[in-house]
Amino acid sequence: MATISTPEYLLDKAKRRFTPSITNFPGMGALERRLLQTDFPQKPMATPPPGSDLKTIMGDAGLPVVGHMVEMFRGGPDYLLHLYRKYGPLYYADSPALAAVAALGPDAAQAVYSNRNKDFSQQGWVPVIGPFFHRGLMLLDFDEHMYHRRIMQEAFVRTRLVGYQEQVDQVVTQVIANDWVTNDSRFLMYPAMKELTLDIASMVFMGHEPGSDHELVTKVNKAFTTTTRAGNAIIRTGVPPFTWWRGLKARELLEDYFRARVAERRGKEGSDLLTVLCQTEDEDGNKFSDDDIVNHMIFLMMAAHDTSTSTATTMIYHLAKNPEWQERCRDESDRLGDGPADIESLDKLESLDLVMNESIRLVTPVQWAMRQTVRDTELLGHYLPKGTNVIAYPGMNHRLEEFYPDPMKFDPLRFTEPRNEHKQHRYAFSPFGGGAHKCIGMAFGQFEVKTILHRLLRKYRLELPHSGYTTEWDYGGMPVPKDGMHIVLRPLR
Numbered sequence: 001m002a003t004i005s006t007p008e009y010l011l012d013k014a015k016r017r018f019t020p021s022i023t024n025f026p027g028m029g030a031l032e033r034r035l036l037q038t039d040f041p042q043k044p045m046a047t048p049p050p051g052s053d054l055k056t057i058m059g060d061a062g063l064p065v066v067g068h069m070v071e072m073f074r075g076g077p078d079y080l081l082h083l084y085r086k087y088g089p090l091y092y093a094d095s096p097a098l099a100a101v102a103a104l105g106p107d108a109a110q111a112v113y114s115n116r117n118k119d120f121s122q123q124g125w126v127p128v129i130g131p132f133f134h135r136g137l138m139l140l141d142f143d144e145h146m147y148h149r150r151i152m153q154e155a156f157v158r159t160r161l162v163g164y165q166e167q168v169d170q171v172v173t174q175v176i177a178n179d180w181v182t183n184d185s186r187f188l189m190y191p192a193m194k195e196l197t198l199d200i201a202s203m204v205f206m207g208h209e210p211g212s213d214h215e216l217v218t219k220v221n222k223a224f225t226t227t228t229r230a231g232n233a234i235i236r237t238g239v240p241p242f243t244w245w246r247g248l249k250a251r252e253l254l255e256d257y258f259r260a261r262v263a264e265r266r267g268k269e270g271s272d273l274l275t276v277l278c279q280t281e282d283e284d285g286n287k288f289s290d291d292d293i294v295n296h297m298i299f300l301m302m303a304a305h306d307t308s309t310s311t312a313t314t315m316i317y318h319l320a321k322n323p324e325w326q327e328r329c330r331d332e333s334d335r336l337g338d339g340p341a342d343i344e345s346l347d348k349l350e351s352l353d354l355v356m357n358e359s360i361r362l363v364t365p366v367q368w369a370m371r372q373t374v375r376d377t378e379l380l381g382h383y384l385p386k387g388t389n390v391i392a393y394p395g396m397n398h399r400l401e402e403f404y405p406d407p408m409k410f411d412p413l414r415f416t417e418p419r420n421e422h423k424q425h426r427y428a429f430s431p432f433g434g435g436a437h438k439c440i441g442m443a444f445g446q447f448e449v450k451t452i453l454h455r456l457l458r459k460y461r462l463e464l465p466h467s468g469y470t471t472e473w474d475y476g477g478m479p480v481p482k483d484g485m486h487i488v489l490r491p492l493r
């Protein structure tokens with residue numbers, strides 16, 4: 001089991017402070033403010049076919065070389081809100097990194113996610129994560145996707161979740177009780193949570209008992225982290241020793257590892273996800289090939305890891321900031337006590353559900369959905385030629401004051417009767433996506449995160465390092481707290 005020790009988080013802190021990036025480089029704040037006030041000349045993306053009554057999508061390229069990266073990485077959803085208010089639901093970012101149409105607001109999200117005429121393919125994700133996660137479920141399309149999803153669905157039915165949950169609880173209880181440093185305002189929650197969710201995956205996904213196969217698990221986890229990071233590389237080609245190249249090498253290691261594991265686990269009994277994927281079949285008896293399982297496992301590790309880490313960390317932050325909500329959630333956890341946190345028990349932690357919804361509304365782990373048009377088509381009456389990248393932004397929709405009055409206020413009661421602010425539009429709240437590619441691991445992730453929070457609340461009071469403390473988010477990829485997030489764990493007993 002990985003331990004996050006004091007020297008490790010001090011080193012992590014130093015790295016965060018001294019690694020230059022768009023989000024922390026001196027002067028970037030002033031540049032961002034200036035760029036937000038700049039009216040870049042708008043130009044049409046493409047001319048609609050003659051005789052069509054479709055409109056043209058307008059946009060611009062931003063600064064030379066970096067495009068709108070400064071505003072995007074620093075502002076994330078707030079920058080998109082700025083674009084939505086200024087230009088409406090469709091805006092063409094002619095970015096040098098990835099030219100794409102931003103499909104903003106809930107109507108655009110609905111059209112893209114529901115994908116009525118199968119105009120939008122998942123190939124939009126390929127330039128971002130394709131080489132590292134190819135043939136993962138999210139990168140498959142249409143009939144082929146449906147075929148794989150039907151088989152994988154069997155690995156996520158409630159009876160399977162019961163088996164995973166037992167293992168999740170075992171790892172969480174052990175790590176939180178033994179590994180986390182208390183009464184230390186230098187403790188960083190984000191890296192600690194990343195370690196914990198990797199520990200969970202080692203057991204629940206890959207089938208390694210806690211503490212066993214330490215060297216192998218460490219090597220695989222490292223390769224996995226390298227692969228995940230590679231999607232954010234600036235130099236996006238396989239030149240040694242850069243990030244993209246390291247990602248490709250790490251992918252090779254993961255393929256070898258999972259191929260060997262599949263050979264080991266085929267035909268065996270077990271309740272870890274890998275063994276389950278070796279067994280599952282759809283109603284017609286179709287099963288995954290060895291290669292399918294390798295590809296799906298590598299993608300599943302990625303899909304589950306940063307998302308759960310981000311969700312749990314954001315919830316902890318808001319609970320530390322809002323002690324009345326922390327007490328409310330702890331009361332429910334105290335009623336459950338320290339017995340096994342099975343999924344029936346977790347269902348009773350209703351306040352945690354509200355806190356989770358509000359936390360991922362404010363900091364949405366998967367900010368956007370990437371798609372690509374497979375033919376000439378239209379979106380909200382505008383022309384989109386074949387091959388256009390289109391990006392829907394649930395992370396921005398979650399901040400619309402039309403649905404969420406005082407949108408930046410942490411107010412979990414928005415999600416209760418009679419307010420139900422999230423139900424005013426089908427896509428007012430879509431942190432797990434929608435349509436055919438809606439998150440298959442939603443229930444798994446929710447149980448995992450609730451287990452972490454439940455165990456933490458039973459053991460510690462969560463405090464901010466000082467009363468004025470706030471954390472800022474880096475929106476370069478999945479939102480990450482720039483400072484690693486300081487949380488003080490005060491033992492309750």
Ligand code: HEM
Nearest residue numbers: 137138303304307308366369431432433437439440441445
């Ligand atoms: C807990 C937080 C999580 C969040 C917020 C989240 C969010 C999402 C979103 C927004 C999508 C849709 C992407 C798109 O439309 O292009 C998605 C897809 C997916 N997620 Fe999650 N996810 C979470 C946890 C998990 C977990 C724990 C797993 C696995 C155990 C998982 C597995 C997947 C898979 C396989 C897909 C692709 C589904 C498909 O294409 O059919 N996710 N997730």
